[in-house]
Amino acid sequence: MGEFDLIKRFFTRATPRAVLGVGDDCALLQPKPGMQMAISTDMLVSGRHFFADVDPRALGHKALAVNLSDLAACGASPLAFTLALSLPQADEAWLEPFSQGLLALADLHGCELVGGDTTKGPLNICITVFGEVPVGQALLRSGARAGDDVYASGTLGDASLALAQLLAQRNGDAAPLPLCAEDMALARQRLEWPTPRLALGLALRGVATAAADISDGLLGDLGHILERSGVGATLDTAKALGLLGAPHRSAQAAAQLGEPAMRERLLQHVLSGGDDYELVFTAAPGQRDAVQAAARASQTPVTRIGQIEATPGLRLLDAQGQLLAQRFQSFDHFGASA
Amino acid sequence: MGEFDLIKRFFTRATPRAVLGVGDDCALLQPKPGMQMAISTDMLVSGRHFFADVDPRALGHKALAVNLSDLAACGASPLAFTLALSLPQADEAWLEPFSQGLLALADLHGCELVGGDTTKGPLNICITVFGEVPVGQALLRSGARAGDDVYASGTLGDASLALAQLLAQRNGDAAPLPLCAEDMALARQRLEWPTPRLALGLALRGVATAAADISDGLLGDLGHILERSGVGATLDTAKALGLLGAPHRSAQAAAQLGEPAMRERLLQHVLSGGDDYELVFTAAPGQRDAVQAAARASQTPVTRIGQIEATPGLRLLDAQGQLLAQRFQSFDHFGASA
Numbered sequence: 112m113g114e115f116d117l118i119k120r121f122f123t124r125a126t127p128r129a130v131l132g133v134g135d136d137c138a139l140l141q142p143k144p145g146m147q148m149a150i151s152t153d154m155l156v157s158g159r160h161f162f163a164d165v166d167p168r169a170l171g172h173k174a175l176a177v178n179l180s181d182l183a184a185c186g187a188s189p190l191a192f193t194l195a196l197s198l199p200q201a202d203e204a205w206l207e208p209f210s211q212g213l214l215a216l217a218d219l220h221g222c223e224l225v226g227g228d229t230t231k232g233p234l235n236i237c238i239t240v241f242g243e244v245p246v247g248q249a250l251l252r253s254g255a256r257a258g259d260d261v262y263a264s265g266t267l268g269d270a271s272l273a274l275a276q277l278l279a280q281r282n283g284d285a286a287p288l289p290l291c292a293e294d295m296a297l298a299r300q301r302l303e304w305p306t307p308r309l310a311l312g313l314a315l316r317g318v319a320t321a322a323a324d325i326s327d328g329l330l331g332d333l334g335h336i337l338e339r340s341g342v343g344a345t346l347d348t349a350k351a352l353g354l355l356g357a358p359h360r361s362a363q364a365a366a367q368l369g370e371p372a373m374r375e376r377l378l379q380h381v382l383s384g385g386d387d388y389e390l391v392f393t394a395a396p397g398q399r400d401a402v403q404a405a406a407r408a409s410q411t412p413v414t415r416i417g418q419i420e421a422t423p424g425l426r427l428l429d430a431q432g433q434l435l436a437q438r439f440q441s442f443d444h445f446g447a448s449a
Numbered sequence: 450m451g452e453f454d455l456i457k458r459f460f461t462r463a464t465p466r467a468v469l470g471v472g473d474d475c476a477l478l479q480p481k482p483g484m485q486m487a488i489s490t491d492m493l494v495s496g497r498h499f500f501a502d503v504d505p506r507a508l509g510h511k512a513l514a515v516n517l518s519d520l521a522a523c524g525a526s527p528l529a530f531t532l533a534l535s536l537p538q539a540d541e542a543w544l545e546p547f548s549q550g551l552l553a554l555a556d557l558h559g560c561e562l563v564g565g566d567t568t569k570g571p572l573n574i575c576i577t578v579f580g581e582v583p584v585g586q587a588l589l590r591s592g593a594r595a596g597d598d599v600y601a602s603g604t605l606g607d608a609s610l611a612l613a614q615l616l617a618q619r620n621g622d623a624a625p626l627p628l629c630a631e632d633m634a635l636a637r638q639r640l641e642w643p644t645p646r647l648a649l650g651l652a653l654r655g656v657a658t659a660a661a662d663i664s665d666g667l668l669g670d671l672g673h674i675l676e677r678s679g680v681g682a683t684l685d686t687a688k689a690l691g692l693l694g695a696p697h698r699s700a701q702a703a704a705q706l707g708e709p710a711m712r713e714r715l716l717q718h719v720l721s722g723g724d725d726y727e728l729v730f731t732a733a734p735g736q737r738d739a740v741q742a743a744a745r746a747s748q749t750p751v752t753r754i755g756q757i758e759a760t761p762g763l764r765l766l767d768a769q770g771q772l773l774a775q776r777f778q779s780f781d782h783f784g785a786s787a
Contacts, residue, residue: 130485134677135590136522136661137487137580142480147468149475150563152577154533156570184474195492195575225488228575232494237533237566237575239490242475252473323474339472 117201117229121210122194126223129191138225140191146243148190151181157234162277167205169303170236171212176305177326178240179220180388183312184324186250187242189222197232220309248316250392255321255340259393261417262402264308266301267329268377269356271384273298287376294358301356305388311413314405315392322392328383333391334425340393346417349430351381354414382427393419455539455567459548460532464561467529476563478529484581486528489519495572500615505543507641508574509550514643515664516578517558518726521650522662524588525580527560535570558647586654588730593659593678597731599755600740602646604639605667606715607694609722611636625714632696639694643726649751652743653730660730666721671729672763678731684755687768689719692752720765731757 126132130139142148155174157163175192182189194213198206217224222240275287276295290298308324315322321340323332329351337344352374359377394402399415406413427435464470468477480486493512495501513530520527532551536543555562560578613625614633628636646662653660659678661670667689675682690712697715732740737753744751765773 131587131589136519137489137525137587139523139582139587140486140488141584142486144482148478148480148486150478150529150531150577150579151475152531152533152564152566152575154535154566154568154573154575156535156568156573159568159570181474185477187475191488193488193490193577195490195577197492197494197573226490228490228492230492230494230497232497232573233571235492235494235535235570235573235575237490237492237573239488239531239533239577241488244477246479249469249475249477251469 117206121206122224122227124214124224126191126225128221129223129225132223132225133227138191138193140225140241142243145246147246147249149182149185149187149242149244149249150239151178152237152239153177153181154235154237163234165303167209168212171209171214172216172304174236174238175213175216175222175240176307177388178238179216179222179307179309180305180324180326182240182242183308184250184322184390185242185244186248186312186316186322187244188313189220189309190241190243191223191225192217192238192240194224194227195237196227196229197235198229199231199234250312250315250319250322252321252323252336252339255336255342255393255419256395257342257419257421259320259395259419260399260415261333261344261346261391261393261419262413262415263325263329263354263389263391264311264411264413265387265389266356267325267354267387267389268359268380268384269298269301270305270386271380272358273302274386290358290361294361298356298358302386305386307388308390308409308411310409311390311405311411314409318398318401318405319392319394322390325387325389325391327385329391330382330425336391336393337423337425341423343420343423343425344417345420345426345428348378348382348427348435350414350416352378354381354416455544459544460562460565462552462562464529464563466559467561467563470561470563471565476529476531478563478579480581483584485584485587487520487523487525487580487582487587488577489516490575490577491515491519492573492575501572503641505547506550509547509552510554510642512574512576513551513554513560513578514645515726516576517554517560517645517647518643518662518664520578520580521646522588522660522728523580523582524586524650524654524660525582526651527558527647528579528581529561529563530555530576530578532562532565533575534565534567535573536567537569537572588650588653588657588660590659590661590674590677593674593680593731593757594733595680595757595759597658597733597757598737598753599671599682599684599729599731599757600751600753601663601667601692601727601729602649602749602751603725603727604694605663605692605725605727606697606718606722607636607639608643608724609718610696611640612724628696628699632699636694636696640724643724645726646728646747646749648747649728649743649749652747653740656736656739656743657730657732660728663725663727663729665723667729668720668763674729674731675761675763679761681758681761681763682755683758683764683766686716686720686765686773688752688754690716692719692754
């Protein structure tokens with residue numbers, strides 16, 4: 112199957128909102144008056160961001176989800192995206208479920224596929240996504256102020272737990288945490304089918320002072336907010352442990368949480384695990400009710416886990432309010448391989 | 450060097466025209482009132498679109514040039530671009546000249562780097578480019594009408610000639626055409642440092658009825674215009690041979706052009722060679738003066754090479770006006786490898 116047939120068959124769709132979609136040299140978008148266009152791009156590489164044998168339907172979903180997550184972090188609503196795809200061969204048995212997973216999520220958020228490129232090469236998926244946000248209302252990383260509360264949405268750590276378990280399985284190593292099959296399925300769902308927090312991002316416009324999505328780990332992504340805002344923060348790790356996802360809590364119970372090494376391992380997943388695609392954001396203490404209203408409106412739980420301070424740096428407190436030495440690192444795409 | 454240091458060092462620049470550039474979850478662009486945003490994306494893969502050992506400065510130039518060429522084909526002016534880069538390692542000796550070649554062309558056209566992604570993996574460069582064009586003035590592939598003239602800009606065939614010579618060299622085969630070192634340097638310049646025809650694209654707004662850039666070969670890209678416009682065309686191959694670039698003309702002289710096999714080989718490069726990044730476009734016969742004025746204003750030669758007809762299909766005429774059998778194929782990115 113040639114490049115053009117392939118595009119036509121799996122990726123050419125009606126684009127009622129775009130002025131012009133797939134099939135010309137460029138796509139054309141017409142932003143509404145008073146709107147700015149938010150743009151983000153993410154590249155997913157086989158063996159690095161996903162296993163080569165991952166379910167292609169899940170991969171299609173995730174490739175778009177990680178981009179939509181950036182729009183969510185800006186409080187932007189999705190408009191359209193482009194897809195560039197490098198494939199070892201034009202394999203219909205892979206392309207069909209990949210395009211289904213991708214386009215199902217696109218349809219859910221009214222995000223139109225308006226253009227792209229396909230080529231032969233090592234499997235690589237590059238999506239660029241376009242959203243719109245009213246002028247001046249985008250949530251930026253740079254708006255956090257001393258005194259603001261720090262929040263995270265949803266649960267954290269399950270995706271990195273699932274990855275650690277899968278890697279151990281593949282290498283024939285012992286499982287890092289004791290998990291039943293059902294809990295592993297839940298954790299794996301979080302790794303492979305992330306939910307972009309678009310509704311929360313929209314609801315936080317005018318409420319949050321700064322936001323970022325958690326793709327590389329809570330500490331790393333909060334770190335970007337601190338750096339861009341020129342502030343520091345203190346995190347309550349006891350509250351952060353409350354962000355543990357269901358499989359973690361189950362592992363916790365199984366391991367009699369009190370055990371310090373287990374507690375530290377769980378905290379590591381919560382603070383530094385990548386691939387959660389939750390939001391970390393800040394808001395003034397006077398907005399606590401508004402933050403909870405945004406959480407309810409978007410049906411997305413949020414947890415207050417710390418405070419912004421003028422002193423630069425990120426400080427972690429234990430349940431007794433004592434400073435923890437910082438042993439946690441965020442994910443770096445030139446660091447250890449997935 | 451980590452991902453974030455790398456981005457900062459080589460790719461973070463002031464973005465005076467964008468509302469927000471590199472460093473947040475999204476970039477923000479604010480299109481001017483009455484403008485549509487033109488978007489295109491291209492992915493370049495090592496061993497497929499370029500040799501792994503190509504000059505990284507040339508590669509940086511070309512990666513952006515092929516995207517700007519799509520804006521040119523739409524008559525759009527460049528605004529900004531994103532860069533997603535997969536690299537085997539964060540090699541400064543490669544990144545520095547790559548970023549210089551990329552950003553020099555970006556500066557030339559006022560096209561700001563507003564965001565991106567870097568990751569470890571097989572070398573892959575994915576650029577998405579944004580331009581603007583007044584509402585309703587974009588040049589589309591779908592506007593050609595029976596009776597229109599067909600034009601091509603610049604010269605055709607040198608890039609594919611250079612590629613054929615380089616491949617023959619690498620395989621230890623005989624050179625496909627007799628070329629002196631100087632001519633080979635000229636041909637290679639066309640392959641590695643293409644010129645996006647942005648000024649011509651702008652000048653053709655309101656003049657051309659349809660346009661496309663020639664990335665996969667004249668016949669293939671004109672074919673897209675014909676298909677989208679629901680028309681056919683006849684090309685005068687004697688005129689098309691006039692599009693031969695300098696090295697071709699020199700090879701022609703050396704080989705005593707009259708020789709039919711040589712003539713056919715040259716015609717093959719002109720009609721089906723990829724990577725020229727010239728424009729093929731159509732305009733009503735009443736616009737011939739306007740087309741030549743656009744060519745002069747943009748300092749880009751254009752040649753009239755055929756005519757649009759209501760009958761579908763693409764017909765090639767020889768110098769005697771006789772139909773040539775069609776032996777020419779356009780480049781397919783899932784066809785033979787570069």
